[in-house]
Amino acid sequence: MGASLSIDYVSHRFTPSAAPTLKEIDARIEPGEMTALIGRSGCGKSTLLHMLAGLLIPSEGCIRVNGHQISAPSAKWNMMFQKASLYPWMTVQENASLGLLFAGHSKREATKQVDALLDMVGLHDKKKDNVQSLSGGQQQRVALARSLATNPEVLLLDEPFSALDAFTRSALQEEVPAICRERGITMVIVTHDIDEAITMADRVLVMSQNPGRIVSELPVKLPWPRRHMDVGFQTLRDELMQQFKGTDTGLSGRCAQSSQPADSKAESAA
C-alpha cells in the first residue's frame, strides 16, 4: 500500500550563505497518488525529489511519509535515477535483488522474489546476463525491478526515461504507472517533458525557478492508458504549456501561490 507524503514549508540552500534553491514548498500527496513535478532545468525539482528520498535534508521545513519525518534514505521510499546506475560486476538478478540482501534476506529468498519481478518487466530471459550486455531500456527495467523488489510505499522517479529511445520510453511511460496503480504505490516523477507528465500522473505540479517553488497544479483526469492524440490529452497539454511558459515570465494566470508579488518579480528578473 502506498504512503502519504507531506511537504511542509520546505526551503533549501546548498550553503548557508547561498540563495535558496527551493523556497517554502508546501504540498501533500495522497497514498497511491501519482504526481508529476515539472519545471525548467535548474528549478530544483530533482533537489526536492532527493529530499523526498531522504538523500538531502531540507534547510527549513520537513518532509513526512505517513506522518513520520524523513531523516535518512530508506528502501520504503525508493528512487529511480536518470541513469540506471546498475552495478556492472553483477548479473541482472543480482542487481535486482540487492535491496533485499541489504534488508537481510537470504540470497535464495531474494532471487526467488526478484524472479517474478523480472518476469513482470520483461527480462525473464536475461536474468543471468551481465547488465553491461543490456540496452538502455532494459537497464532501466532492471532498475525498476530493483526499486520494486523492496516493496516500496513511495516510488520516486528522477527523469528516468530521458535517455531512452522513443519506443522504449513510451512503453515504460505506460508500464510504470500501471505497476504503481496495481500495487497501490505512491509515485512522484520529476520531468521536464509535459507529455510524460500527463501520460503518467494523476496530478501535475508546475515549479518555477530562482527560487524553486510550486506555482500551479493541474489534475489529470484522463482514462488509462493515455493517448497523446486524444483531445483531452491535447487540451491538458496546451493548458500545462501555458502554465509552464508562465514560470518563465512570472505571468502565470493559474498560479496556486501567485499571491506573492515579490516572488513574481524575482522570477521575472530570472
Add this chain to the structure above:
Amino acid sequence: MSTKTSAALSAPSSGFNWLSPVLGMLGGLRYPALGITSLLAAWWFGGYLVANDPDMWAFANFAPAPTFQALYGLVASGAIWPTILSSLYRILYGLFWGIVIGVPVGVLIGYVGSAMKIANVPFQFLRMISPLAWMPIAVLAFPTWDSAIIFLIVMAAVWPIIFSTAHGVRRIDPNWFKVARNLGASELHMLRRIIMPAIMSDVLAGIRLAVGVAWVVLVPAEYLGVTSGLGYAINDARDTLSYDTLAAIVVVIGLIGYGLDSICSLLIKRFNWHVE
C-alpha cells in the same frame, strides 16, 4: 561454377577444422617467440664477445650454454628448491602484510576526503624513500634477519597498493553510493557489496605493481645476513666464482618474477568487470 564445387571450396572438410584454432594459437605466439629468440641471441652474442676477449674470458660462463647446464644441474639435484622456497616465503609474507595494511588504508583515504588530505604529503614523502634505505633501521628494529627482510618488502609493497586502492575508490561512480544508500545499505554493505567489487581490479593492479617492486627489492635485501634465498645464492655464487650458477639463478629470478606477474595479470582479468 556449379553449386557442388563452390560448396566444396568454401567449406573445408570437417577433418581439418581443428587446425584453425591451433594455427591461430601458434600465430599468437609468433611475437613472444621472436622476443625470446632476440634476447637469447643478444645474450649468446655477448657471451661470444666475452669469451673471445683476452681480458674477460674468465667470465665466459655467463653465456647461455653454461648457464642452462648449471640450471639443469640445480633443478636435477634439487638444490634450487629450498632457495626458491625461502625467497617465495619472504615475498609472500611481505606481500600479505602489504595487502593487509595497504587495502584498508587505501579504502580509507579514497573514501574519506579529509583522510586523503591528511595522508597525502606524508605518504608521498615515505613512498619516495627507497625501501633499501630502511635497511639499517630494519636491522636495529627487528630481532631476526628474516623479519628485517620482510619489513623491507612490506615497505616496498605497501605504497602501490595504497595508492592504487585509493585511486580505485575515488573513481567509483557516486551514483552507485547513492543507489546503495537508497536501497538501505549499511556502511558494511557498502564496503562488501559495492566498494570492494568495484575496486577489485584496481587493488589487483596495485598488488601487481607491488609484486614487481618487492621482487626487485628482495634480492638485495637477501644480501643481508641471511643464509638462504635467491639473493644469498647470487652472493654465494659470486664469492665462489661460479658464474654459470650465478647466471642460472638470475634466470630463475626472472622466471619466478614473470610467473608472479602472470598470476597477477590473470587475477586482474578474472576480477575485471569492464566489458572489453
